[in-house]
Amino acid sequence: DTGVSQDPRHKITKRGQNVTFRCDPISEHNRLYWYRQTLGQGPEFLTYFQNEAQLEKSRLLSDRFSAERPKGSFSTLEIQRTEQGDSAMYLCASSLEEYGYTFGSGTRLTVV
Protein backbone atom coordinates (compact mmCIF):
# COMPACT_ATOMS: atom_id res chain seq x y z
CA ASP A 1 0.00 0.00 0.00
CA THR A 2 1.64 3.23 -1.11
CA GLY A 3 -0.88 5.69 0.30
CA VAL A 4 -0.80 7.87 3.41
CA SER A 5 -1.87 5.88 6.45
CA GLN A 6 -3.44 7.37 9.57
CA ASP A 7 -4.10 5.65 12.86
CA PRO A 8 -6.52 5.40 14.53
CA ARG A 9 -9.42 6.07 12.16
CA HIS A 10 -11.69 7.02 15.04
CA LYS A 11 -11.00 8.13 18.60
CA ILE A 12 -13.50 8.93 21.32
CA THR A 13 -12.02 10.50 24.42
CA LYS A 14 -13.21 12.23 27.56
CA ARG A 15 -12.61 15.92 27.97
CA GLY A 16 -9.29 16.56 29.67
CA GLN A 17 -7.59 13.41 28.39
CA ASN A 18 -4.55 13.40 26.11
CA VAL A 19 -4.67 11.82 22.66
CA THR A 20 -2.04 11.01 20.07
CA PHE A 21 -2.51 10.35 16.37
CA ARG A 22 -0.05 8.81 13.96
CA CYS A 23 0.56 9.46 10.28
CA ASP A 24 2.72 7.32 8.00
CA PRO A 25 3.42 9.25 4.79
CA ILE A 26 4.38 7.88 1.40
CA SER A 27 7.96 6.75 1.99
CA GLU A 28 9.79 9.01 -0.46
CA HIS A 29 7.79 12.14 0.42
CA ASN A 30 9.81 14.69 2.37
CA ARG A 31 6.98 17.12 3.08
CA LEU A 32 4.28 16.32 5.63
CA TYR A 33 1.25 18.39 6.59
CA TRP A 34 -1.45 18.23 9.25
CA TYR A 35 -4.86 19.77 8.60
CA ARG A 36 -8.03 19.85 10.69
CA GLN A 37 -11.55 19.72 9.28
CA THR A 38 -14.62 20.54 11.36
CA LEU A 39 -18.21 19.94 10.29
CA GLY A 40 -19.28 22.10 7.37
CA GLN A 41 -15.81 23.56 6.88
CA GLY A 42 -12.92 22.87 4.57
CA PRO A 43 -9.61 21.54 5.90
CA GLU A 44 -7.56 24.11 7.83
CA PHE A 45 -3.76 24.08 7.89
CA LEU A 46 -2.17 23.17 11.24
CA THR A 47 1.50 22.49 10.65
CA TYR A 48 4.16 21.53 8.09
CA PHE A 49 7.32 19.45 8.22
CA GLN A 50 10.11 19.22 5.70
CA ASN A 51 11.96 16.04 6.61
CA GLU A 52 12.20 16.17 10.43
CA ALA A 53 12.08 19.96 10.72
CA GLN A 54 8.78 21.59 11.70
CA LEU A 55 8.92 24.71 9.54
CA GLU A 56 5.52 26.28 10.02
CA LYS A 57 2.71 26.24 12.58
CA SER A 58 -0.72 27.81 12.31
CA ARG A 59 -2.04 30.02 15.08
CA LEU A 60 -4.79 27.38 15.32
CA LEU A 61 -2.16 25.13 16.91
CA SER A 62 -2.46 26.14 20.56
CA ASP A 63 0.12 25.15 23.17
CA ARG A 64 -1.98 22.05 23.91
CA PHE A 65 -1.03 20.71 20.48
CA SER A 66 2.36 19.30 19.59
CA ALA A 67 3.56 17.55 16.46
CA GLU A 68 6.72 15.63 15.77
CA ARG A 69 8.32 13.88 12.86
CA PRO A 70 11.32 12.00 14.22
CA LYS A 71 13.89 11.02 11.59
CA GLY A 72 11.71 12.51 8.89
CA SER A 73 9.51 9.44 8.64
CA PHE A 74 6.16 9.02 10.43
CA SER A 75 4.61 11.91 12.33
CA THR A 76 2.56 12.17 15.52
CA LEU A 77 0.09 14.83 16.57
CA GLU A 78 -0.65 15.03 20.30
CA ILE A 79 -3.44 17.00 21.90
CA GLN A 80 -3.19 17.51 25.65
CA ARG A 81 -6.14 18.24 27.94
CA THR A 82 -8.66 17.79 25.12
CA GLU A 83 -11.65 20.13 24.89
CA GLN A 84 -14.96 19.62 23.09
CA GLY A 85 -13.88 22.16 20.50
CA ASP A 86 -11.07 19.80 19.47
CA SER A 87 -13.63 17.40 17.97
CA ALA A 88 -12.79 17.27 14.28
CA MET A 89 -11.29 15.20 11.49
CA TYR A 90 -7.49 15.40 11.58
CA LEU A 91 -6.00 14.93 8.13
CA CYS A 92 -2.40 14.18 7.28
CA ALA A 93 -0.93 14.73 3.82
CA SER A 94 2.48 14.18 2.31
CA SER A 95 4.13 15.39 -0.87
CA LEU A 96 7.38 15.25 -2.79
CA GLU A 97 6.70 18.12 -5.13
CA GLU A 98 5.28 21.48 -4.08
CA TYR A 99 1.60 20.71 -4.56
CA GLY A 100 1.60 16.97 -5.07
CA TYR A 101 -0.39 16.33 -1.91
CA THR A 102 -1.68 12.89 -1.06
CA PHE A 103 -4.10 12.96 1.86
CA GLY A 104 -4.76 10.15 4.27
CA SER A 105 -8.30 9.14 5.26
CA GLY A 106 -8.03 11.05 8.50
CA THR A 107 -8.57 10.43 12.22
CA ARG A 108 -11.99 11.45 13.50
CA LEU A 109 -11.75 12.71 17.08
CA THR A 110 -14.81 13.01 19.29
CA VAL A 111 -14.36 14.63 22.70
CA VAL A 112 -17.21 13.85 25.11
Place this chain on the structure above:
Amino acid sequence: DQQVKQNSPSLSVQEGRISILNCDYTNSMFDYFLWYKKYPAEGPTFLISISSIKDKNEDGRFTVFLNKSAKHLSLHIVPSQPGDSAVYFCAASDSGAGSYQLTFGKGTKLSVIP
Protein backbone atom coordinates in the same frame (compact mmCIF):
# COMPACT_ATOMS: atom_id res chain seq x y z
CA ASP B 1 -12.30 36.15 7.51
CA GLN B 2 -12.69 33.53 4.83
CA GLN B 3 -10.08 33.96 2.15
CA VAL B 4 -11.56 31.27 -0.11
CA LYS B 5 -15.31 31.18 -0.55
CA GLN B 6 -17.55 28.61 -2.14
CA ASN B 7 -20.96 30.22 -1.87
CA SER B 8 -23.02 27.27 -3.05
CA PRO B 9 -23.19 24.54 -0.40
CA SER B 10 -24.85 22.15 -2.84
CA LEU B 11 -25.54 21.61 -6.53
CA SER B 12 -27.72 19.06 -8.34
CA VAL B 13 -27.14 18.24 -11.99
CA GLN B 14 -28.64 15.73 -14.39
CA GLU B 15 -26.32 13.01 -15.67
CA GLY B 16 -24.71 14.02 -18.97
CA ARG B 17 -25.12 17.75 -18.36
CA ILE B 18 -22.46 20.26 -17.33
CA SER B 19 -21.62 20.88 -13.66
CA ILE B 20 -20.18 24.28 -12.83
CA LEU B 21 -18.70 24.84 -9.38
CA ASN B 22 -17.60 28.31 -8.39
CA CYS B 23 -14.98 29.71 -6.03
CA ASP B 24 -13.97 33.24 -5.05
CA TYR B 25 -10.85 34.35 -3.20
CA THR B 26 -9.82 37.55 -1.50
CA ASN B 27 -6.07 37.21 -0.94
CA SER B 28 -4.22 38.74 -3.89
CA MET B 29 -1.07 36.81 -2.91
CA PHE B 30 -2.68 33.53 -3.96
CA ASP B 31 -1.11 32.36 -7.20
CA TYR B 32 -1.88 28.65 -7.35
CA PHE B 33 -5.30 27.07 -7.20
CA LEU B 34 -6.47 23.50 -6.85
CA TRP B 35 -9.70 21.53 -6.81
CA TYR B 36 -10.14 18.48 -4.60
CA LYS B 37 -12.89 15.90 -4.50
CA LYS B 38 -13.91 14.21 -1.27
CA TYR B 39 -16.03 11.14 -0.66
CA PRO B 40 -17.37 10.39 2.84
CA ALA B 41 -14.84 8.72 5.16
CA GLU B 42 -11.97 9.41 2.75
CA GLY B 43 -9.38 12.14 2.50
CA PRO B 44 -9.55 14.76 -0.26
CA THR B 45 -8.29 13.62 -3.67
CA PHE B 46 -6.59 16.01 -6.07
CA LEU B 47 -8.50 16.74 -9.27
CA ILE B 48 -6.95 19.60 -11.20
CA SER B 49 -4.92 22.76 -10.61
CA ILE B 50 -4.07 26.03 -12.28
CA SER B 51 -1.30 28.57 -11.91
CA SER B 52 -2.08 32.28 -11.99
CA ILE B 53 -0.10 32.63 -15.21
CA LYS B 54 -2.84 30.70 -17.00
CA ASP B 55 -6.55 31.29 -17.37
CA LYS B 56 -7.59 27.75 -18.27
CA ASN B 57 -6.45 24.20 -17.63
CA GLU B 58 -8.10 21.09 -18.97
CA ASP B 59 -7.85 17.43 -17.98
CA GLY B 60 -10.33 15.09 -19.60
CA ARG B 61 -13.84 15.97 -18.44
CA PHE B 62 -12.53 18.58 -15.99
CA THR B 63 -11.67 22.17 -16.88
CA VAL B 64 -10.69 24.93 -14.47
CA PHE B 65 -11.05 28.59 -15.44
CA LEU B 66 -9.31 31.41 -13.60
CA ASN B 67 -10.33 35.08 -13.76
CA LYS B 68 -7.63 36.90 -11.81
CA SER B 69 -9.17 40.36 -12.09
CA ALA B 70 -12.40 39.06 -10.55
CA LYS B 71 -10.54 36.75 -8.13
CA HIS B 72 -12.80 33.96 -9.31
CA LEU B 73 -12.30 30.42 -10.50
CA SER B 74 -14.66 27.74 -11.65
CA LEU B 75 -14.56 24.01 -12.26
CA HIS B 76 -16.51 22.61 -15.20
CA ILE B 77 -17.31 18.91 -15.40
CA VAL B 78 -18.60 17.75 -18.78
CA PRO B 79 -20.38 15.39 -19.06
CA SER B 80 -21.34 14.85 -15.44
CA GLN B 81 -21.52 11.25 -14.24
CA PRO B 82 -23.15 9.75 -11.12
CA GLY B 83 -19.67 8.82 -9.84
CA ASP B 84 -18.85 12.53 -9.72
CA SER B 85 -21.25 12.92 -6.77
CA ALA B 86 -19.01 14.12 -3.92
CA VAL B 87 -17.97 17.25 -2.05
CA TYR B 88 -15.67 19.50 -4.09
CA PHE B 89 -13.22 21.80 -2.37
CA CYS B 90 -11.49 24.77 -3.93
CA ALA B 91 -8.04 25.50 -2.46
CA ALA B 92 -5.55 28.32 -2.95
CA SER B 93 -1.92 28.87 -2.11
CA ASP B 94 0.74 31.58 -2.02
CA SER B 95 3.69 29.76 -3.60
CA GLY B 96 6.06 32.50 -2.44
CA ALA B 97 5.42 31.62 1.21
CA GLY B 98 7.49 28.47 0.88
CA SER B 99 5.39 25.95 2.76
CA TYR B 100 2.86 25.39 -0.05
CA GLN B 101 0.09 25.24 2.54
CA LEU B 102 -3.43 25.32 1.17
CA THR B 103 -6.37 27.50 2.16
CA PHE B 104 -9.62 25.68 1.47
CA GLY B 105 -13.18 26.80 0.88
CA LYS B 106 -16.09 25.17 2.71
CA GLY B 107 -16.91 22.89 -0.19
CA THR B 108 -19.81 22.31 -2.55
CA LYS B 109 -21.72 19.03 -2.47
CA LEU B 110 -22.40 17.90 -6.02
CA SER B 111 -25.18 15.42 -6.69
CA VAL B 112 -25.39 13.99 -10.20
CA ILE B 113 -28.81 12.51 -10.82
CA PRO B 114 -29.02 9.47 -13.13
